[in-house]
């Protein structure tokens with residue numbers, strides 16, 4: 001950890017439990033009052049001050065009429081600017097379209113670009129609503145394993161090459177940085193992936209929602225920025241909601257690389273997939289344009305917390321496998337070596353009164369895993385880690 005003062009970071013480490021429990025959002029609202037939640041990917045930190053100020057300002061103006069956006073919302077140029085500044089990617093603003101959230105973005109692109117019964121490659125484990133989407137839409141899942149190696153999680157690119165060939169698959173859902181393992185693919189890995197995509201003429205649907213949560217020295221590289229060919233075959237999905245803790249604002253962007261898909265999108269009835277709320281746009285713009293100082297503090301806190309989780313596992317649950325995440329605030333813990341006779345998520349809830357996400361919904365071979373959300377204050381995290389280690393029979397300090 002570099003730079004977090006011993007007493008904690010103001011605005012992040014001074015969370016009030018009564019305030020957390022009184023929140024209406026699902027993370028704290030659903031569990032029973034004696035349970036500490038470390039499940040769903042929402043952070044416990046209050047909304048960034050610049051976002052609160054921008055929303056207040058709009059409401060105080062009493063100005064909630066129809067927006068005047070004949071050429072699309074201001075998100076289009078704001079997205080292009082952010083990509084250029086952060087990643088050196090010259091993403092043309094005219095290729096950006098607004099949607100409410102990333103699950104909708106994925107469903108839309110699958111709807112436009114693939115058909116019933118088509119094969120779609122996807123990393124496993126994966127964000128459960130993405131796997132559920134593929135099943136509901138009756139797309140054949142072609143699972144691409146994330147492999148646990150001594151050097152960390154690796155996406156099995158050779159398996160991708162073979163599986164795509166065998167299944168006549170034409171689309172890949174790429175989650176990078178990856179939920180739940182926290183892997184950030186390197187330039188070399190992405191380049192190899194781009195070569196495979198080119199060889200098999202794959203459409204790449206690239207979910208980059210965790211991009212701004214990468215820890216140095218790991219560096220996010222937008223897939224579409226790799227080459228002209230990658231740009232032409234990639235639809236990029238993102239939003240400010242993960243990195244600025246704004247899940248409820250329901251505002252996301254899609255950047256369409258393929259001309260044909262953009263034309264298909266624009267040929268749809270304009271409101272069929274809904275339109276974004278101006279308040280969502282205001283919040284996103286405030287986050288992107290004025291939220292960087294808040295995000296720097298956030299990253300100090302999360303970096304400290306990820307190391308704390310990692311150290312706890314190493315020292316008190318040495319049989320549990322865990323790799324320090326390279327991005328995100330999610331720890332992916334393999335408890336199978338403990339030989340438990342019940343799902344660990346149930347044991348931790350019953351014996352430790354902590355609600356985590358169990359591995360099962362994340363795909364095949366993930367039962368026995370736990371996903372722990374460490375985006376909380378040092379005090380709450382300390383309590384969570386103490387309870388979890390005890391419930392799993394951890395060693396004394």
Ligand SMILES: Cc1ncc(COP(=O)(O)O)c(C=O)c1O
Pocket residue numbers: 041100101102103104127175179207209210239241247252
């Ligand atoms: C990889 C990934 N994609 C998408 C989402 C959800 O995004 P949204 O709330 O915009 O649907 C999440 C939420 O945790 C996620 O981890």
